[in-house]
Amino acid sequence: MRVVIASCSVDYSGRLDAHLPLATRLLMVKADGSVLVHSDGGSYKPLNWMSPPCRLEVGEPSEDEAGAGVVEVWTVQHAKTDDKLVVRVHEIVADHSVELGVDPGLVKDGVEAHLQKLLAEQIEILGPGHQLVRREYPTAIGPVDILARDADGATVAVEIKRRGEIDGVEQLTRYLELLNRDPLLAPVRGIFAAQEIRPQARVLAVDRGIDCVVLDYDAMRGLDDVESRLF
Amino acid sequence: MRVVIASCSVDYSGRLDAHLPLATRLLMVKADGSVLVHSDGGSYKPLNWMSPPCRLEVGEPSEDEAGAGVVEVWTVQHAKTDDKLVVRVHEIVADHSVELGVDPGLVKDGVEAHLQKLLAEQIEILGPGHQLVRREYPTAIGPVDILARDADGATVAVEIKRRGEIDGVEQLTRYLELLNRDPLLAPVRGIFAAQEIRPQARVLAVDRGIDCVVLDYDAMRGLDDVESRLF
DNA sequence: CCCTGCATCTCGACC
DNA sequence: GGTCGAGGTGCAGGG
Numbered sequence: 362m363r364v365v366i367a368s369c370s371v372d373y374s375g376r377l378d379a380h381l382p383l384a385t386r387l388l389m390v391k392a393d394g395s396v397l398v399h400s401d402g403g404s405y406k407p408l409n410w411m412s413p414p415c416r417l418e419v420g421e422p423s424e425d426e427a428g429a430g431v432v433e434v435w436t437v438q439h440a441k442t443d444d445k446l447v448v449r450v451h452e453i454v455a456d457h458s459v460e461l462g463v464d465p466g467l468v469k470d471g472v473e474a475h476l477q478k479l480l481a482e483q484i485e486i487l488g489p490g491h492q493l494v495r496r497e498y499p500t501a502i503g504p505v506d507i508l509a510r511d512a513d514g515a516t517v518a519v520e521i522k523r524r525g526e527i528d529g530v531e532q533l534t535r536y537l538e539l540l541n542r543d544p545l546l547a548p549v550r551g552i553f554a555a556q557e558i559r560p561q562a563r564v565l566a567v568d569r570g571i572d573c574v575v576l577d578y579d580a581m582r583g584l585d586d587v588e589s590r591l592f
Numbered sequence: 593m594r595v596v597i598a599s600c601s602v603d604y605s606g607r608l609d610a611h612l613p614l615a616t617r618l619l620m621v622k623a624d625g626s627v628l629v630h631s632d633g634g635s636y637k638p639l640n641w642m643s644p645p646c647r648l649e650v651g652e653p654s655e656d657e658a659g660a661g662v663v664e665v666w667t668v669q670h671a672k673t674d675d676k677l678v679v680r681v682h683e684i685v686a687d688h689s690v691e692l693g694v695d696p697g698l699v700k701d702g703v704e705a706h707l708q709k710l711l712a713e714q715i716e717i718l719g720p721g722h723q724l725v726r727r728e729y730p731t732a733i734g735p736v737d738i739l740a741r742d743a744d745g746a747t748v749a750v751e752i753k754r755r756g757e758i759d760g761v762e763q764l765t766r767y768l769e770l771l772n773r774d775p776l777l778a779p780v781r782g783i784f785a786a787q788e789i790r791p792q793a794r795v796l797a798v799d800r801g802i803d804c805v806v807l808d809y810d811a812m813r814g815l816d817d818v819e820s821r822l823f
Numbered sequence: 824c825c826c827t828g829c830a831t832c833t834c835g836a837c838c
Numbered sequence: 839g840g841t842c843g844a845g846g847t848g849c850a851g852g853g
């Protein structure tokens with residue numbers, strides 16, 4: 362990795378056109394040739410960048426550019442598209458290269474998939490007598506997170522979210538519309554299950570006759586551990 | 593901005609829990625206290641980070657940590673949530689601080705806005721005889737991208753996307769529902785226009801009687817250039 | 824301030 | 839390789 366602090370102007374053309382006026386910024390060149398242009402604020406997103414696969418070429422400025430104070434022109438060309446990033450370097454304040462090696466990578470825990478797995482195992486959270494039909498029940502517009510039957514044998518479609526928001530209710534509504542066309546399943550009831558359900562999402566769900574269930578992730582995980590220990 | 597190259601392990605807890613094993617990485621500390629942990633690959637997204645507003649405290653390692661080779665413990669606490677990032681620094685390879693100042697910011701020329709402008713100018717792409725009523729036609733739930741009339745004088749509502757996906761069809765459906773309540777406009781036909789339309793979005797659109805139009809951005813832009821040259 | 828919609832989204836899973 | 843859904847999404851614009 363090479364890290365350069367430099368005053369520069371930057372131009373990107375590709376999906377859109379974007380321009381950064383002259384200012385001092387951090388330029389990061391990664392081992393795969395990708396380039397990131399960071400300012401001293403904002404979030405983790407760079408002001409501008411080029412994703413791999415791409416090629417960085419450092420060239421001389423034209424006469425005009427040199428006259429304007431440019432000392433180096435970096436051209437970063439994407440390998441597969443015509444996306445191009447041009448960095449005109451005016452003054453280099455610092456320039457360091459270091460060998461980092463391959464990163465062992467991030468270990469994550471706590472996603473929607475885990476919630477789905479736990480709820481499938483603990484399906485009676487939806488109510489006594491509920492039985493799992495299957496996870497990822499396929500429909501024409503995509504899989505329903507969980508399909509189950511309640512104590513009376515009626516079909517129940519469950520949409521699971523970490524955070525229950527309006528678009529999740531919309532999604533479940535589409536599934537219900539389709540599932541209810543299937544005479545073998547209809548009538549299908551909807552359950553919107555999430556760790557937290559936003560007020561507006563709850564209002565919309567209730568308005569559409571969809572039940573809301575708040576999932577306690579820690580409790581479900583704890584129960585999972587207990588069950589694991591039994592076997 | 594402070595840039596540190598160091599071997600470190602990182603733990604994040606908040607929306608999820610994540611862990612990075614010991615390896616050499618780049619640590620970027622921005623003026624607002626936000627911290628980015630970058631490896632020598634991937635895209636512009638850091639392996640781990642803390643967004644502002646947040647506070648960085650550099651502390652001493654515990655005895656156990658010191659025994660394991662930790663020389664500094666960085667704790668980055670988010671100001672509003674309980675998100676926390678802990679960086680255990682083992683060896684500092686490089687450490688530079690530099691004053692960047694406020695960045696003048698990015699100047700963009702976007703896509704969807706441009707597509708909308710081009711389609712409004714070239715409204716007959718929708719079919720011969722179409723005429724523009726107006727762009728950003730206001731409704732109670734937000735503006736419709738384009739309202740037009742076809743060769744027979746019937747109203748047409750157009751939703752424009754760069755990539756046509758299901759939520760875009762949902763959006764247009766809501767507009768159509770509202771517009772069709774207006775006796776001066778009804779019946780209103782829907783057109784879903786995008787540079788590319790995902791298969792599932794197309795299925796849903798067709799199912800709801802909404803026409804799909806694929807827009808050729810380059811051709812439309814080219815035509816725009818030609819027209820510009822004529823005047 | 825929250826909500827909505829877009830993004831050079833990125834990223835992973837699955838077909 | 840594509841397709842699709844999720845994201846610690848970030849971000850801007852509008853009420």
